[in-house]
Amino acid sequence: MALKKKPVTGMKDILPAEMQLRDYVTGLIKDTYKSFGFSPIETPCVEHIENLCSKQGGDNEKLIFKIMKRGEKLNLETAETEADLTDSGLRYDLTVPLSRFYSNNANDLPTPFKALQIGSVWRADRPQRGRFRQFVQCDIDILGEASCLAEIELILATTTLLGKLNFKGFKVRINERRILKAMAQFCGFPEEQFDLVFIILDKMDKIGWDGVKAELVEAGFAQESVDKYVAMFNEMESAQDSLAYLEEKLSGVLEADVIDNLRMIKASVEATKASEFDLVFDPTLVRGMSYYTGTIFEIEMAEFGSSVAGGGRYDKMIGKFTGKDTPACGFSIGFERIVTILMEQGFEIPGASNKKAFLIEKNMPAEKLCEVLKEAKAEREAGNQVLVSLMNKNKKFQKEQLTKEGYTEFKEFFNR
Amino acid sequence: MALKKKPVTGMKDILPAEMQLRDYVTGLIKDTYKSFGFSPIETPCVEHIENLCSKQGGDNEKLIFKIMKRGEKLNLETAETEADLTDSGLRYDLTVPLSRFYSNNANDLPTPFKALQIGSVWRADRPQRGRFRQFVQCDIDILGEASCLAEIELILATTTLLGKLNFKGFKVRINERRILKAMAQFCGFPEEQFDLVFIILDKMDKIGWDGVKAELVEAGFAQESVDKYVAMFNEMESAQDSLAYLEEKLSGVLEADVIDNLRMIKASVEATKASEFDLVFDPTLVRGMSYYTGTIFEIEMAEFGSSVAGGGRYDKMIGKFTGKDTPACGFSIGFERIVTILMEQGFEIPGASNKKAFLIEKNMPAEKLCEVLKEAKAEREAGNQVLVSLMNKNKKFQKEQLTKEGYTEFKEFFNR
Numbered sequence: 001m002a003l004k005k006k007p008v009t010g011m012k013d014i015l016p017a018e019m020q021l022r023d024y025v026t027g028l029i030k031d032t033y034k035s036f037g038f039s040p041i042e043t044p045c046v047e048h049i050e051n052l053c054s055k056q057g058g059d060n061e062k063l064i065f066k067i068m069k070r071g072e073k074l075n076l077e078t079a080e081t082e083a084d085l086t087d088s089g090l091r092y093d094l095t096v097p098l099s100r101f102y103s104n105n106a107n108d109l110p111t112p113f114k115a116l117q118i119g120s121v122w123r124a125d126r127p128q129r130g131r132f133r134q135f136v137q138c139d140i141d142i143l144g145e146a147s148c149l150a151e152i153e154l155i156l157a158t159t160t161l162l163g164k165l166n167f168k169g170f171k172v173r174i175n176e177r178r179i180l181k182a183m184a185q186f187c188g189f190p191e192e193q194f195d196l197v198f199i200i201l202d203k204m205d206k207i208g209w210d211g212v213k214a215e216l217v218e219a220g221f222a223q224e225s226v227d228k229y230v231a232m233f234n235e236m237e238s239a240q241d242s243l244a245y246l247e248e249k250l251s252g253v254l255e256a257d258v259i260d261n262l263r264m265i266k267a268s269v270e271a272t273k274a275s276e277f278d279l280v281f282d283p284t285l286v287r288g289m290s291y292y293t294g295t296i297f298e299i300e301m302a303e304f305g306s307s308v309a310g311g312g313r314y315d316k317m318i319g320k321f322t323g324k325d326t327p328a329c330g331f332s333i334g335f336e337r338i339v340t341i342l343m344e345q346g347f348e349i350p351g352a353s354n355k356k357a358f359l360i361e362k363n364m365p366a367e368k369l370c371e372v373l374k375e376a377k378a379e380r381e382a383g384n385q386v387l388v389s390l391m392n393k394n395k396k397f398q399k400e401q402l403t404k405e406g407y408t409e410f411k412e413f414f415n416r
Numbered sequence: 417m418a419l420k421k422k423p424v425t426g427m428k429d430i431l432p433a434e435m436q437l438r439d440y441v442t443g444l445i446k447d448t449y450k451s452f453g454f455s456p457i458e459t460p461c462v463e464h465i466e467n468l469c470s471k472q473g474g475d476n477e478k479l480i481f482k483i484m485k486r487g488e489k490l491n492l493e494t495a496e497t498e499a500d501l502t503d504s505g506l507r508y509d510l511t512v513p514l515s516r517f518y519s520n521n522a523n524d525l526p527t528p529f530k531a532l533q534i535g536s537v538w539r540a541d542r543p544q545r546g547r548f549r550q551f552v553q554c555d556i557d558i559l560g561e562a563s564c565l566a567e568i569e570l571i572l573a574t575t576t577l578l579g580k581l582n583f584k585g586f587k588v589r590i591n592e593r594r595i596l597k598a599m600a601q602f603c604g605f606p607e608e609q610f611d612l613v614f615i616i617l618d619k620m621d622k623i624g625w626d627g628v629k630a631e632l633v634e635a636g637f638a639q640e641s642v643d644k645y646v647a648m649f650n651e652m653e654s655a656q657d658s659l660a661y662l663e664e665k666l667s668g669v670l671e672a673d674v675i676d677n678l679r680m681i682k683a684s685v686e687a688t689k690a691s692e693f694d695l696v697f698d699p700t701l702v703r704g705m706s707y708y709t710g711t712i713f714e715i716e717m718a719e720f721g722s723s724v725a726g727g728g729r730y731d732k733m734i735g736k737f738t739g740k741d742t743p744a745c746g747f748s749i750g751f752e753r754i755v756t757i758l759m760e761q762g763f764e765i766p767g768a769s770n771k772k773a774f775l776i777e778k779n780m781p782a783e784k785l786c787e788v789l790k791e792a793k794a795e796r797e798a799g800n801q802v803l804v805s806l807m808n809k810n811k812k813f814q815k816e817q818l819t820k821e822g823y824t825e826f827k828e829f830f831n832r
Contacts, residue, residue, distance in 0.1 A: 002736075002737070002739070003464075003466060003467050003470055003516065003519075003736055003737045004464045004466055004467055004516070005516060005519045005520040005737055005738075006520060007459065007460050007516075007520070008460060008462050008463065008464055008503075008504050011460035011462060012460065013457070013458070013459055013460075013517050013520060013521055014457060014458040014459075015457060015521060015524060015525070016455035016456060016457055016525075019455070019456040019457055019458055020455075020456065022458075023446065023456060027443075030439065034769075034801050035769075035796040035799075035800070035801050035802065036796065036801075036802070036803075037771075037773075037801060037802060037803030037804070037805075039432035039435070039436075039821065040432060040435040040436065040439055041429070041430060041431060041432055041435055042429070042430040042435055042438075043423065043429055043430075044423050044424060044427035044428065044429075044550050045461065045536060045550065046424050046427060046481070046506075046538070046550065047424065048419075048420045048424055050419060050420055051419050051420055054419055065462070065483050065484075065486075066483065066484045066486075067481050067482065067483055067484070067506075068481075068482045068483070068484055068498070068501060068502060070481075070482075070540050074498065076495060076496075076497070076498070076501075079492060080492075081492070082484070082490065082492070085484060085492075085501065086484060087424075088424050090462075090483075100419065100420070100421060100423075101429050103419075103421045104421040104422060104423070104429060105429055105431060108431060109431070109432075110814070110817040110818055110820075110821055111808065111814070111817070112805060112806075114803065120461065122462070124486050134460050134461065134462065145805075145806065147778070147806060149776075149785075149804065149805075149806060152785075152789070153804060156789070156793075160796075263782075264782050264785075267782045267786070268782055268785055268786055268789060271782075271786040271789075271790075272786055272789040272790050272793055274793060274797070320418075320419055321418070321419045321420075321421055322421075323418070353450075353451075355453075357453075360565075362563070366679075366680050366683045366684055366687075369565075369568075369680075369684055370683070370684055370687040370688055373568070373572070373684060373687075373688035374687075374688050377572075377688055377690060380451040380452065380576075381690070383451075384451070385450050385451050385452075385453055386451065386452070386453060387452075387453030387530065388453070388565065388569060389453075389528060389561075389565075390528075390561065390563060390565060392527065398526070398527070401526040401527070402526055404526075405455065405526055
């Protein structure tokens with residue numbers, strides 16, 4: 001039987017040119033985040049199906065690649081539903097596994113714990129251009145730090161990294177789930193419907209305020225609430241200081257530390273940032289995951305039309321494993337998005353070493369070959385990359401191929 | 417429902433100390449192999465079930481983690497066997513995916529192509545100490561190179577790497593599947609039973625020559641063949657030059673280039689090696705995988721009681737995908753084994769950067785915090801790792817924890 005040459009649907013082979021860029025970006029991420037005191041960790045790609053289907057992952061739970069039970073545990077005759085056939089699945093993000101990891105290992109970790117994870121995740125999404133079913137996520141998380149020092153360090157670390165990749169003029173948008181909730185409550189939306197309100201608010205970019213109003217009314221919310229809600233956003237926009245506006249307007253509804261925290265984050269980040277960007281409070285920022293409990297943030301690059309990083313505080317998730325809440329805050333960069341942008345820009349990897357190709361004639365006697373190998377050894381020890389390869393019949397084509405692979409020097413060796 | 421804290425059976429969480437060592441080894445592998453002209457590539461962790469079950473993987477095919485079909489394709493009512501439920505699985509090695517990769521992308525790759533892969537593989541083995549169901553493999557392969565230059569470069573690259581990790585006194589054992597076959601044929605074993613002969617020969621280390629004889633006879637082979645076979649090994653052992661012995665003895669049975677190739681490999685490797693080791697011809701070396709067609713080799717470290725690397729030539733596998741044979745030769749190092757040995761040795765990562773912890777008092781005013789963050793920024797830009805963290809109530813314990821994480825300097829900052 002002939003075997004299948006293409007990768008499985010929605011996944012891709014990574015060729016050397018892209019791989020070298022990915023390795024470079026990965027190295028830069030590790031160096032930068034380590035300099036901020038983040039420690040690399042890793043969890044298995046396979047997770048318990050119970051943990052993956054625990055309602056932490058929102059819609060991603062519908063996209064799980066499920067792994068079949070093995071041996072006697074797999075019983076087709078007694079199996080009634082899909083759930084009877086599976087005991088685990090491929091992780092769809094790094095946050096659920098991190099929470100499990102922390103609950104399993106907290107005794108062996110410092111408090112607070114600053115984690116760095118780079119790893120593949122899998123989602124059985126409908127295949128489409130530029131989106132793959134296996135992709136790399138890169139997360140930093142601070143566990144056990146309740147103060148906004150967590151947010152400050154996460155934002156500084158992530159923006160420092162983007163600066164090192166020569167990204168300029170990006171914008172960090174920040175909001176608070178507690179502000180979103182307090183505003184919705186203040187305007188009289190029923191609490192059990194907050195998520196629907198936020199889903200509609202999230203479309204503001206695309207449908208404008210009139211669209212938001214229309215959709216909220218269509219969803220059955222009271223006209224009075226809707227008007228009051230949208231008016232607040234408009235008033236905030238025209239206020240000189242939107243945080244001061246909220247502080248006054250929501251006094252008594254909003255917890256006291258929320259506004260102070262945001263001010264502290266903004267002041268500290270702007271005074272100490274290592275790259276050029278604006279940090280702006282954006283009351284329309286929602287972010288999808290329902291596990292967020294406090295600050296949420298996103299990095300936007302206007303020229304690339306989409307966010308390249310996002311995160312927030314999720315103080316309730318680890319408690320789902322341990323029974324005891326642990327403050328947690330994380331920031332995830334869009335690794336695949338960043339690699340794609342860099343490739344499109346024709347990004348050149350700085351400090352790449354010299355690539356030399358030694359082409360040798362066929363049937364070279366051992367003694368002569370040893371001379372070539374010794375020369376290659378000396379070059380390699382001097383930090384160069386040396387390919388030793390037989391000359392092909394079509395030497396011109398061979399050199400063209402190697403030039404495409406980044407080889408800049410060629411040396412030929414003959415038997416006599 | 418409480419969630420599960422432990423990783424799934426047989427897989428493990430990797431904590432920072434081990435992860436830092438793994439990252440160091442990975443970096444060294446990439447640098448060393450790149451200096452030999454190997455290009456990093458990556459394939460998806462998920463492979464077509466047809467490719468995984470194509471009889472290339474030997475016993476590993478029994479250990480596949482199979483992934484369930486999704487959506488309408490999964491039909492419990494019509495499914496009769498396990499095979500009806502699955503369309504893909506997690507790869508159990510990197511060789512089958514590499515062959516698929518090469519057959520899919522050969523037009524975009526130079527000839528010969530030198531590939532470097534580092535990635536996780538999965539096998540549902542019986543869980544046991546030190547063996548995990550997800551583990552990292554690290555392979556180099558040369559595709560499209562029929563001459564023994566492939567073997568020479570693979571052995572030089574791998575032994576150079578081991579030397580950089582301070583491993584000394586290891587031994588590279590080399591043999592040829594064609595010698596194994598010619599000897600078996602010469603002694604009159606039936607060809608379709610060669611694999612069984614080799615499986616028994618492979619036990620020689622443990623059961624000795626008497627044991628091998630007994631098992632061969634018990635398996636039903638002719639006493640005459642068995643005696644002739646074992647006598648040859650004994651004669652080779654006492655011969656001054658076992659290759660010369662074989663050359664003469666198997667003249668007409670063994671292909672002409674086999675012995676010359678082995679001589680060329682030995683001469684070239686010994687004259688140009690970058691670390692201390694012996695390369696020895698070992699006619700009892702078998703290696704399990706049936707896909708090998710030529711040279712096979714293994715690196716043994718007596719003090720650790722097991723092989724740390726192995727490989728060989730498999731000139732027929734890529735043809736299974738493309739219909740056209742392509743010479744191929746690879747060497748895989750036991751990444752997990754090497755990491756375990758280094759951890760047991762208390763290996764210290766060379767050139768690790770300074771780790772400093774800045775401990776700050778609670779509720780620090782923004783202005784004061786910015787001073788601390790600026791100092792941290794300067795330290796980070798100077799190449800140090802700086803953790804900025806709130807002082808815990810039990811500062812002594814906090815410092816102990818951080819010392820365990822490798823922090824050597826502490827600086828405290830107070831609000832006044």
